[in-house]
Amino acid sequence: MTTPTVSRTADGLMPAPIRAAYMTLLLFMALSGFGQMPIFKRYYIADIPGLGWLAQFYVTHFIHYVGAALLLGVAAYYLTRYLVAERSRRRLSLYGAIQGVMMVTIVATGVLRVIKNYEGYYLSSGLIVFLDILHLAAVMGFLLVGAWGLTSRKRWTRIR
Numbered sequence: 001m002t003t004p005t006v007s008r009t010a011d012g013l014m015p016a017p018i019r020a021a022y023m024t025l026l027l028f029m030a031l032s033g034f035g036q037m038p039i040f041k042r043y044y045i046a047d048i049p050g051l052g053w054l055a056q057f058y059v060t061h062f063i064h065y066v067g068a069a070l071l072l073g074v075a076a077y078y079l080t081r082y083l084v085a086e087r088s089r090r091r092l093s094l095y096g097a098i099q100g101v102m103m104v105t106i107v108a109t110g111v112l113r114v115i116k117n118y119e120g121y122y123l124s125s126g127l128i129v130f131l132d133i134l135h136l137a138a139v140m141g142f143l144l145v146g147a148w149g150l151t152s153r154k155r156w157t158r159i160r
């Protein structure tokens with residue numbers, strides 16, 4: 001007789017295919033975000049066969065916007081799932097709180113950076129530079145803390 005397999009989502013983890021898609025999404029968000037800066041062309045990374053798209057501003061811009069929409073969708077799904085179904089039996093860990101604050105900072109600065117592109121909205125050049133640096137710093141922090149959490153098997157939530 002075989003033993004029943006336990007779903008990996010029972011402990012609050014993402015299923016493996018969704019986790020792989022999330023990691024791929026983060027990779028493309030990082031690549032396209034850094035592609036908004038001319039570093040790939042400047043340091044000849046875009047000259048490597050297959051990576052020429054990294055030097056195309058409008059390609060990376062489009063990928064970043066589509067990725068941001070997908071990332072917002074994933075975040076909204078898991079936040080809603082936590083608040084509706086799991087909040088009574090799970091609580092946010094310190095790691096999850098840190099990652100959550102960084103994610104909110106990324107989203108807020110990203111939204112303000114999008115708004116500055118619309119006609120009729122004016123943001124001072126100092127504020128734009130501040131938003132750019134804060135967005136980049138929050139992304140770097142999110143990725144570094146995420147890599148640490150991945151290697152040390154940290155979880156966003158813990159059982160109450």
